[in-house]
Amino acid sequence: MDDDGGNGPGSGGQPAIRVRELRKTFRVAEREAGLRASVRSLIKRAHRDVDAVAGVSFDVAPGEVVGFLGANGAGKTTTLKMLSGLLHPSSGEIAVLGHTPARREREFLRRITLVMGNRNQLQWDIPALDSFEMNRAVYRIPEAEFRRNRDELVELLEIGDLVRKPVRNLSLGERMKAETAAALLHRPQVLFLDEPTIGLDVTAQKRIRAFLAEYNRRTGASILLTSHYMADVQALCNRVVVIDAGQVLYDGGLRALTTRFSAHQTITVGLPEGGADLSGYGEVLESTPDGRTSLRVPKTQAGAVAARLLADHQVSDLTIEDPPIEDVIEQVFADRSAVGAR
Amino acid sequence: MAAPSRAPRDAQALRLVATFLRMGVQTELQYRANVVFSVLQSVVAVATSLAVLGLVFSHTDALGGWSGEELLVVMGVYVLMGGVIRSVIQPNMQQLMEDVQQGTLDFVLTKPADGQLLVSARRFELWQAIDVVLGAVLVAVAVVRLDRPVSVIEVLGFLTALVLGAVTIYSFWLLLTIGAFWIVRVDSLVELFDGMYQAGRWPVSVYPGWLRIGFTFLVPLAFAITVPAEALTGRASGWLLLGAAAFTVALSVLTRVLWRVGLRHYSGASA
Numbered sequence: 001m002d003d004d005g006g007n008g009p010g011s012g013g014q015p016a017i018r019v020r021e022l023r024k025t026f027r028v029a030e031r032e033a034g035l036r037a038s039v040r041s042l043i044k045r046a047h048r049d050v051d052a053v054a055g056v057s058f059d060v061a062p063g064e065v066v067g068f069l070g071a072n073g074a075g076k077t078t079t080l081k082m083l084s085g086l087l088h089p090s091s092g093e094i095a096v097l098g099h100t101p102a103r104r105e106r107e108f109l110r111r112i113t114l115v116m117g118n119r120n121q122l123q124w125d126i127p128a129l130d131s132f133e134m135n136r137a138v139y140r141i142p143e144a145e146f147r148r149n150r151d152e153l154v155e156l157l158e159i160g161d162l163v164r165k166p167v168r169n170l171s172l173g174e175r176m177k178a179e180t181a182a183a184l185l186h187r188p189q190v191l192f193l194d195e196p197t198i199g200l201d202v203t204a205q206k207r208i209r210a211f212l213a214e215y216n217r218r219t220g221a222s223i224l225l226t227s228h229y230m231a232d233v234q235a236l237c238n239r240v241v242v243i244d245a246g247q248v249l250y251d252g253g254l255r256a257l258t259t260r261f262s263a264h265q266t267i268t269v270g271l272p273e274g275g276a277d278l279s280g281y282g283e284v285l286e287s288t289p290d291g292r293t294s295l296r297v298p299k300t301q302a303g304a305v306a307a308r309l310l311a312d313h314q315v316s317d318l319t320i321e322d323p324p325i326e327d328v329i330e331q332v333f334a335d336r337s338a339v340g341a342r
Numbered sequence: 343m344a345a346p347s348r349a350p351r352d353a354q355a356l357r358l359v360a361t362f363l364r365m366g367v368q369t370e371l372q373y374r375a376n377v378v379f380s381v382l383q384s385v386v387a388v389a390t391s392l393a394v395l396g397l398v399f400s401h402t403d404a405l406g407g408w409s410g411e412e413l414l415v416v417m418g419v420y421v422l423m424g425g426v427i428r429s430v431i432q433p434n435m436q437q438l439m440e441d442v443q444q445g446t447l448d449f450v451l452t453k454p455a456d457g458q459l460l461v462s463a464r465r466f467e468l469w470q471a472i473d474v475v476l477g478a479v480l481v482a483v484a485v486v487r488l489d490r491p492v493s494v495i496e497v498l499g500f501l502t503a504l505v506l507g508a509v510t511i512y513s514f515w516l517l518l519t520i521g522a523f524w525i526v527r528v529d530s531l532v533e534l535f536d537g538m539y540q541a542g543r544w545p546v547s548v549y550p551g552w553l554r555i556g557f558t559f560l561v562p563l564a565f566a567i568t569v570p571a572e573a574l575t576g577r578a579s580g581w582l583l584l585g586a587a588a589f590t591v592a593l594s595v596l597t598r599v600l601w602r603v604g605l606r607h608y609s610g611a612s613a
Contacts, residue, residue, distance in 0.1 A: 121446065126368065126369045126372075133365065
């Protein structure tokens with residue numbers, strides 16, 4: 001299924017999404033706490049310009065699934081809102097399927113969709129099927145096509161019984177599946193997904209993930225996805241764009257991210273005689289009674305440390321590994337926020 | 343697809359409204375218990391008003407130049423228009439305020455349809471429309487009891503004035519709600535408007551001059567209630583109706599313009 005055909009930015013043709021030097025500056029009122037400051041701010045408002053997005057550029061190829069990562073407040077949602085035409089950029093260029101989003105042309109809006117995991121668009125009191133019907137009218141989907149798309153989505157998401165119940169009676173996971181179906185009835189070619197699996201249990205997350213991969217495979221739609229769950233990103237994206245403080249920190253393959261940002265590797269060594277103290281070789285992460293020890297060592301020294309271990313001890317086995325992607329990302333943000341607290 | 347010409351676009355808008363209306367009715371049919379409550383509420387409200395009217399006319403024959411039957415027309419229009427407000431205008435505007443507060447307006451604005459149309463036609467509270475029927479009955483009863491015949495022209499003028507009045511009230515409401523783009527909490531406006539609307543049960547001519555002007559142009563109760571009643575009771579000239587039409591158009595255009603300005607503000611284009 002995943003033959004890398006349409007994936008990777010170099011697959012030729014026009015990109016589905018093209019972003020150049022995108023900026024968004026918000027003007028926020030600023031005042032200190034306290035009554036006196038409140039009164040003073042009534043008379044003279046102090047403003048401060050905040051760069052939510054400060055010069056972001058990237059492309060997404062047709063059919064590509066890109067993970068858009070960043071800590072809270074890094075500028076992810078602001079960027080997604082500009083891409084879907086909700087916010088006007090302060091400067092810079094965006095082209096989505098050849099359209100300028102901020103113009104909000106109907107032809108453009110018919111070809112995209114926006115899903116926000118923490119907000120719902122389905123009407124609370126009526127069954128999802130009725131909300132689907134409303135979307136059919138709004139998107140002017142021909143009846144036959146609507147039925148076909150709806151039935152396909154209902155089947156893929158396994159929500160056949162749920163769509164007849166009022167939405168308020170659904171669990172969070174069930175509701176999110178129905179939300180996803182509603183957002184895709186018009187077969188959009190570009191999907192902006194902001195935390196589509198937030199708050200869901202593991203099973204529901206997996207279901208949505210598998211569905212998105214299948215949707216991407218069937219329709220060749222491009223997907224730009226933000227998520228706090230690295231499992232989402234690992235399952236769906238070959239490429240990630242990491243932003244921080246409104247700027248692109250990294251754009252490339254998921255694997256390469258590890259190589260680039262992790263300064264450490266983990267050496268796991270098995271010693272048959274056991275019991276040796278290996279703290280002189282690196283930071284001991286774990287030591288098991290059967291003589292296996294995990295060491296965290298700087299990447300540049302990993303080879304040398306391994307060689308020393310092999311020379312100094314009777315070693316039964318030894319592996320050198322990159323840390324899990326989750327830890328790497330966490331590390332990236334931890335380091336950045338420590339450096340750039342402003 | 344080429345840009346659709348005006349006519350198909352309007353047809354589309356009508357289809358959209360029809361679908362929303364159908365969904366609204368379907369939703370309301372799930373809450374059949376509400377019908378009893380709504381009917382009861384309407385009947386009590388109308389009975390109270392009738393009692394007050396009866397009390398007033400036990401002391402006098404006319405109020406500000408209006409006879410008892412004529413004031414019954416005013417009350418009928420008041421009840422009818424109240425039904426329109428509570429079944430369509432108010433629910434949609436409240437939903438819009440909520441959407442602005444919760445950020446769910448984003449979903450409306452990413453839809454390929456006119457935003458103003460979407461936010462104005464999404465909700466329909468069927469049972470509140472009982473007042474529309476009740477108001478129409480009151481008007482009919484009053485017309486039968488009037489001591490002069492009502493001409494076809496007057497009925498047509500009345501219906502025209504009703505539609506203009508409804509559009510005026512809608513525009514006024516939307517104007518208030520658009521304030522939500524700047525000031526996020528405008529909930530209290532609902533109560534404020536409700537309070538002012540109460541004044542519409544009497545023709546605006548019974549109020550002192552400054553209030554009359556306020557109820558005509560600031561809170562357009564005159565155009566919504568008094569003018570239709572005047573049309574039916576032979577008080578309205580063609581010029582008055584023309585004036586009402588001009589006012590309605592002007593207010594609609596102003597609303598449309600401010601809606602766009604509001605959206606620009608919402609999307610940060612004005613910053």
